[in-house]
Every structure is written in C-alpha cells, then in structure tokens.
Amino acid sequence: MDLLPTEEQDEIISTVRSQLERNFDLHALAASDGAASVIDRELWARCAELGWFGLGLNESLGGVGYTLAEEALLFAEVGAHATPGPFLATVLSARLAALAGASDLAAGILSGEQLVALAEPHGPGDASAGATVSGTFRVTDHGGADLVLVLVGDTAALVAASDLVAEPMASLDLLVPTAIGTVAGVTALANIEDASGLRLRATVLVAAELAGIATATAEQSTQYAKDREQFGTPIGAFQAVKHRCADMAVRAEAATSLTRYAALAVLEGQPDAAFHAHAARTVAATAAIENAQINVQNHGGIGFTWEHTAHRYVTRAQVRSRTVGDTRAHLAALLEQPALA
Amino acid sequence: MNLDLTAEEQAFREEARTWLRDNLPTDPRPPEGQEMRAFDLAWQRTLFDGGWAGINWPTEYGGRGLTDIQQMIWYEEFAKANPPFTLNNSCTFVGNLHGGPTVIVNGDESQKATYLPKILKGEQVWCQGFSEPGSGSDLGSLSTKAEIDGDDLVVTGQKTWTSYAHVADVQELLVRTDPTAPKHKGITWVICDMRSPGIEIREIRTMSHVTDFCEVFYDEVRIPLANVVGGINNGWRTAMSTLGFERGTAFMADQVELAATVERLIDEARTRVGPDGRRPAIQDDELARRLAVARAEVTALRSMTITGISRNARTGVPGPEGSIVRLFHGELHQRVYQLALDIIGADALRLTPVDGEGVWTGPYLQSFAYTIGGGTTDIQRNIVGERVLGLPRA
Numbered sequence: 001m002d003l004l005p006t007e008e009q010d011e012i013i014s015t016v017r018s019q020l021e022r023n024f025d026l027h028a029l030a031a032s033d034g035a036a037s038v039i040d041r042e043l044w045a046r047c048a049e050l051g052w053f054g055l056g057l058n059e060s061l062g063g064v065g066y067t068l069a070e071e072a073l074l075f076a077e078v079g080a081h082a083t084p085g086p087f088l089a090t091v092l093s094a095r096l097a098a099l100a101g102a103s104d105l106a107a108g109i110l111s112g113e114q115l116v117a118l119a120e121p122h123g124p125g126d127a128s129a130g131a132t133v134s135g136t137f138r139v140t141d142h143g144g145a146d147l148v149l150v151l152v153g154d155t156a157a158l159v160a161a162s163d164l165v166a167e168p169m170a171s172l173d174l175l176v177p178t179a180i181g182t183v184a185g186v187t188a189l190a191n192i193e194d195a196s197g198l199r200l201r202a203t204v205l206v207a208a209e210l211a212g213i214a215t216a217t218a219e220q221s222t223q224y225a226k227d228r229e230q231f232g233t234p235i236g237a238f239q240a241v242k243h244r245c246a247d248m249a250v251r252a253e254a255a256t257s258l259t260r261y262a263a264l265a266v267l268e269g270q271p272d273a274a275f276h277a278h279a280a281r282t283v284a285a286t287a288a289i290e291n292a293q294i295n296v297q298n299h300g301g302i303g304f305t306w307e308h309t310a311h312r313y314v315t316r317a318q319v320r321s322r323t324v325g326d327t328r329a330h331l332a333a334l335l336e337q338p339a340l341a
Numbered sequence: 342m343n344l345d346l347t348a349e350e351q352a353f354r355e356e357a358r359t360w361l362r363d364n365l366p367t368d369p370r371p372p373e374g375q376e377m378r379a380f381d382l383a384w385q386r387t388l389f390d391g392g393w394a395g396i397n398w399p400t401e402y403g404g405r406g407l408t409d410i411q412q413m414i415w416y417e418e419f420a421k422a423n424p425p426f427t428l429n430n431s432c433t434f435v436g437n438l439h440g441g442p443t444v445i446v447n448g449d450e451s452q453k454a455t456y457l458p459k460i461l462k463g464e465q466v467w468c469q470g471f472s473e474p475g476s477g478s479d480l481g482s483l484s485t486k487a488e489i490d491g492d493d494l495v496v497t498g499q500k501t502w503t504s505y506a507h508v509a510d511v512q513e514l515l516v517r518t519d520p521t522a523p524k525h526k527g528i529t530w531v532i533c534d535m536r537s538p539g540i541e542i543r544e545i546r547t548m549s550h551v552t553d554f555c556e557v558f559y560d561e562v563r564i565p566l567a568n569v570v571g572g573i574n575n576g577w578r579t580a581m582s583t584l585g586f587e588r589g590t591a592f593m594a595d596q597v598e599l600a601a602t603v604e605r606l607i608d609e610a611r612t613r614v615g616p617d618g619r620r621p622a623i624q625d626d627e628l629a630r631r632l633a634v635a636r637a638e639v640t641a642l643r644s645m646t647i648t649g650i651s652r653n654a655r656t657g658v659p660g661p662e663g664s665i666v667r668l669f670h671g672e673l674h675q676r677v678y679q680l681a682l683d684i685i686g687a688d689a690l691r692l693t694p695v696d697g698e699g700v701w702t703g704p705y706l707q708s709f710a711y712t713i714g715g716g717t718t719d720i721q722r723n724i725v726g727e728r729v730l731g732l733p734r735a
Binding site: 001002003004005006009069222225226233234236237238239242243245246247249250253254255256257258260261263264265268270275276278279280282283328331332334335339340 | 342343344345346350410600604607623629630632633634636637638640641642643644645647648650651652654655662665666668669719721722723725726727729730731732733734735
C-alpha cells in the first residue's frame with residue numbers, strides 16, 4: 001500500500017506539467033476570455049498525440065494502457081494550471097465510444113479531431129441519455145464542439161453537437177463557455193445503459209482536478225508570502241498569513257491523498273470504491289473552493305485584479321464543484337453508502 | 342501508488358483479527374491509580390506474549406520488525422474488535438510511541454538493552470517531562486537546570502502537564518545543562534528514574550475529570566550521566582526526534598479509532614430522535630450534512646496517514662509533514678465530538694467517563710486536549726509553515 005507516485009508516474013506528471021505551462025499559459029489564454037470556444041484544434045491534437053485522452057484506456061480499445069491512477073494525476077495537473085478545455089468530456093466519451101463498440105468514433109475523439117462538449121441535466125424537466133436522447137441540459141465547451149457527451153444519472157450517450165440547440169449564457173468562468181441546450185428525441189451515436197462505472201471515474205477525475213486547484217493555490221499563496229514584503233519583512237513571517245498558508249497545505253494534502261486513494265479503489269473495483277469516490281469529491285471540492293478564495297485574500301489588491309490568475313482558480317473551483325453532481329449530492333450519496341468493512 | 346496488501350500483510354490482518362477475538366479484555370479499564378496501571382501493564386504483557394508489542398520496532402530490540410502498514414492494520418483490527426477501551430488511553434503510550442522510538446534512534450546499546458524490552462513487556466511505565474510553567478509553546482526556553490557533579494546530573498526545577506507521572510517508573514526529561522549557550526544548544530534529553538529522592542508529584546484535575554495529569558518538582562535529583570540520550574547539550578535534536586514520533590506516528594491508533602467513532606455516531610443518528618422530535622436525527626438536513634462531511638474527512642485522514650507512511654518508508658524517519666496530519670486530526674477529532682453532542686441532544690446533559698461503551702460527553706471534554714497536547718495547533722501551523730512550506734520565521 002503506497003499513495004505516492006512511482007518514478008514512472010512522476011515522469012508523467014512532469015511531462016504534463018511542462019506541456020501545460022508551455023501551451024496553456026493563462027495570461028495568453030486571456031485573449032479567449034468569453035469566446036464561444038477556447039480550444040485551439042491544433043493544440044488539442046498535440047495533447048492527443050501525447051496520449052492524454054486515452055491514458056487510462058486499454059490498448060485493445062485504442063488507449064495508452066495506463067490506468068485511472070495516471071488519469072487522475074493528469075487531471076490534478078489540469079486543475080493546478082487552471083487549464084481550460086473539455087478534458088473530462090473527451091476522456092469519458094472516448095471510453096464510452098470504445099466500450100459501446102463505436103471504434104471509429106473513439107478514434108476520432110482520441111486523435112483530438114473531434115471536440116466533445118459535456119451536457120448534464122438542467123432544471124426540473126425529464127432528461128434521458130439512452131439510445132434516444134432528450135431533455136434540457138447545462139452544456140460546457142459547446143462552441144466549436146463536434147460531439148456532446150450527455151450524462152444523466154447512471155446513463156450516458158454521445159450525440160452530434162448539431163443535434164443540440166444551444167443558448168449561450170454569460171459564463172462565471174470565462175474560459176469555460178457554458179450554454180443551456182435542448183435535445184428533442186435524437187438518436188445517440190453511441191450509448192451505454194449502465195454508465196455507473198463511467199460516472200464513478202468522472203467523479204474521481206473531477207475530484208483530482210479540484211485537488212489540483214487546492215494544491216496550486218496553496219503553492220501560489222506560499223510563494224507570494226515569501227516574495228511580498230511589508231513592514232520590512234516577507235508577509236509569510238506573520239502568523240496570520242503563515243497559518244492560512246499552513247491550513248491551505250493541510251486541505252491540499254487531504255484532497256490529494258484521498259483522491260489518489262479513490263482512484264485506486266475505483267480502478268481495482270473495490271467494494272468501497274463509491275464510498276471513496278464520493279468522499280474524495282466532497283473533500284476536494286471544499287479544499288479547492290476554500291483555498292482558491294483565501295488565495296485571493298493572501299494576495300491583497302493584486303489578487304483582486306483581472307490580470308492576476310487568482311480569480312481563475314476561484315471560478316474554476318466553483319464550476320468544477322458543480323460538474324458531475326454537486327457537493328450536496330455527493331455528500332448525500334456518501335451517507336447512503338454502507339460503512340467501510 | 343497502489344492499495345495492494347502483500348500476502349504477508351493479509352495473513353497478518355487475519356492473524357490479528359483472530360487473536361483479538363480470543364484475547365481482548367472484556368472488563369472496563371479502571372479509570373485511575375495503581376489499578377489502572379496494573380490493567381494497562383497487564384494488557385501490554387498480553388500483547389507482548391501474543392507477539393503484538395512493538396510491531397514496527399526492530400527485531401533486535403524485541404519488536405517484530407514489521408512495516409508501518411502492518412502497525413496500521415493492527416490498529417484497524419483493534420478498533421473493529423469493539424474494545425472496551427481506547428488504545429492510546431493508556432499509561433504505556435509514552436514508552437511505546439515516543440520514548441521508546443527515541444531511544445531506538447538516539448540511544449546507545451546499553452540504554453536500548455535496559456529500557457526497550459521493559460517497555461514492550463509491560464514492565465515499565467514512561468512519562469514525559471518537557472513542558473514547564475514558563476515554557477509551553479516556547480519549549481526551547483525551558484529552565485529546569487541540571488549541573489554535572491561527578492557521574493551524575495543534579496536536577497532542580499519543575500515540569501508540568503505530565504500525564505501518568507504518578508504511576509510512572511521513568512521519564513523522558515528535558516533539562517538545561519548549559520545556561521550560557523543559545524537556548525536550543527544548552528538542553529539535554531535524559532531518562533529520569535521517577536522514584537529518585539527529591540521528586541515530588543502533584544496531580545492536576547483536568548476539565549474532563551481525568552486525574553492522571555501531573556506536575557513534577559525536582560529538588561537536587563541525581564540522575565546518572567549514563568542516562569543521557571543523544572549527548573549532553575544535544576537534547577534539542579533528540580527532542581525533535583521525540584516530537585517527530587509524537588506528531589507523526591503516535592496518534593495513528595487515534596486516527597483509526599476516529600473513523601470507527603464516526604460510524605458509531607451515524608448509527609446513533611439513525612436510532613435517536615432528531616431535533617424535530619419525530620424523525621431520526623439522520624433525517625435532519627443539517628445533521629446529515631455534517632455526518633457526511635465527518636465521514637468524508639475521517640476517510641481523508643486515513644489516506645493522509647497512508648501518505649505519511651509512504652513518505653516515511655522513503656525517508657526512514659517521520660518528517661515535519663507529520664504536523665499536517667496531526668493538525669487535521671486534532672481539529673477533526675473535536676468537530677466529531679461537537680457533532681456528537683448535537684446529535685444526542687438532551688443526553689448531552691449527562692456526564693460520562695472518557696472511556697467506555699456509548700460514551701460521548703466525556704470524550705467531548707477530553708477532545709480539547711487534541712489541539713493542545715504535543716504542541717498546540719498554533720505551533721503545528723508554525724511547523725507546517727516554516728519546516729514544510731519554508732516560510733520565514735517571525
């Protein structure tokens with residue numbers, strides 16, 4: 001039993017990190033703020049070449065052949081860099097298409113040619129994601145997408161983006177373009193009836209992204225507390241600031257440790273996998289939101305500016321904590337689980 | 342990253358489960374005095390005879406030389422066996438969990454041979470003499486003085502917050518041996534015989550009504566120089582190793598037990614009437630949310646403990662990261678018992694013992710110790726800030 005990455009996993013982390021720093025610089029991406037689509041297709045294809053979208057998919061299904069553990073490490077980096085783009089919808093839909101036997105569809109997604117938006121039920125009406133898809137949905141990354149992954153409870157389906165009528169909204173996170181979309185009795189391109197496994201993986205990956213946000217904001221505050229001087233000393237020497245940084249590190253450690261545990265429990269199909277996935281998701285969401293918020297405070301005036309990246313983490317944490325269920329739903333699901341054996 | 346238990350670890354779990362089923366005491370632990378000491382030492386002896394003492398201690402000192410993961414498995418099985426007492430609520434705590442481990446790392450061969458077997462066999466009770474009335478969070482300012490006279494140290498001064506001093510045989514004691522050196526350079530870590538002439542012990546009653554808390558007075562107490570661990574004036578370094586154990590691994594049993602406590606609390610909330618006087622407490626939205634959060638957080642605590650074990654396995658000794666877990670655990674422990682009192686409603690008016698079956702208010706009062714003992718949470722935050730994150734000192 002071990003919860004630290006192996007040397008090979010550390011290499012994956014450092015490769016992902018350097019690519020994200022080079023290609024997804026948040027200051028450069030500010031040019032896409034508020035755009036209907038924030039993803040450059042060439043860049044997306046380069047991510048595909050690196051194997052990111054099929055990292056945890058079996059080689060027999062067209063993937064790289066690692067596991068959910070490595071996928072979770074990738075998503076933690078995506079969170080840590082506040083990287084925009086439909087990473088979750090892409091990874092999940094490639095798996096869905098491959099499992100449903102739609103290998104051409106899967107290949108298009110894995111190669112980065114097909115961009116996939118994510119849709120989850122919105123409002124009180126009925127929604128379904130079986131062989132036929134209908135309902136009203138919250139859709140993210142819809143602009144420029146070719147496909148839409150529709151998640152409704154434990155069912156999931158892929159439809160053509162052209163089959164969805166989307167009404168864009170002003171998005172809280174300007175790099176996560178969001179729309180309200182309706183689908184009226186459209187035939188799915190691919191679907192799986194029991195997508196509970198897919199949803200569990202999604203829960204872990206969102207938790208990992210949130211844990212990454214918690215970690216990055218803890219590090220950003222710590223660095224600033226070392227660099228910024230007031231009253232003739234780095235502000236990190238003051239207990240008020242130092243202790244906030246310490247609490248951020250504690251929350252990041254809790255979120256990271258539990259998310260890694262959950263990823264391993266899910267990939268091994270342990271009976272307590274759902275217990276750990278729901279727990280990780282709630283701990284990570286709280287850690288991400290609290291750390292992102294306090295990170296703004298630790299930066300003072302500069303943290304309140306558009307130019308600084310602190311606000312990116314605030315809005316991303318809020319959006320992701322409402323992706324694939326929200327904290328209330330996961331807490332309720334956790335309490336329904338039987339006690340750990 | 343893996344959750345695999347080796348065949349050996351799985352067999353160990355089975356072995357522990359079977360042994361606990363057959364050997365766990367059913368009598369409650371006497372709450373105080375010599376009866377308590379006798380109970381704790383008898384249980385330690387039973388553990389030793391069964392091969393469960395010093396699970397992660399080296400074999401050359403009487404331990405089993407197994408891994409920290411196996412030590413954790415043992416705690417988990419103990420917690421699941423529905424014991425009539427909590428594992429760390431014992432006068433054997435200091436010897437097993439930080440005095441002994443400090444001697445293993447810093448002691449000479451004679452000290453190891455003298456003390457370690459006695460700790461494991463339940464023949465010796467240790468207590469801790471670190472804090473003083475004037476030196477709490479600022480431990481390095483301690484002023485209990487020790488002068489070298491022939492082959493002895495002669496100690497005069499006062500220690501406080503010493504649990505189990507009144508039933509202890511020996512003490513891990515910090516004294517000032519060089520008053521002219523910078524404050525962290527003139528300290529010595531020494532093993533003091535608690536029956537030496539010149540020692541006076543006074544019991545201190547705590548807010549949880551436990552009487553094993555003490556203050557200790559030293560009037561020219563002679564301690565052989567041979568009892569110094571880690572060298573004269575090198576005591577701060579030895580003490581940091583003690584505190585590394587105290588903050589890093591000593592509370593693993595408590596952390597494991599807290600998960601069982603939350604499950605017990607969820608069961609209580611299913612059977613007790615909630616705040617509306619009609620439905621079970623668990624159907625109250627606010628209580629349900631807090632129970633779910635507690636469940637998530639104790640699960641996080643366990644994974645943090647495993648991360649800590651993984652880290653120690655790479656470095657060999659507990660590092661300052663232990664304070665991250667200790668800090669999270671202490672505050673979570675308190676939140677769990679605060680939640681418990683909200684769930685039991687008017688039953689919270691009844692005082693219970695700290696230990697035993699179905700008790701909530703005693704442990705609630707005791708929970709205040711969890712953010713003070715072993716360094717207050719303010720000190721733990723300083724350690725995380727300065728030694729883990731590298732922030733500057735004030």
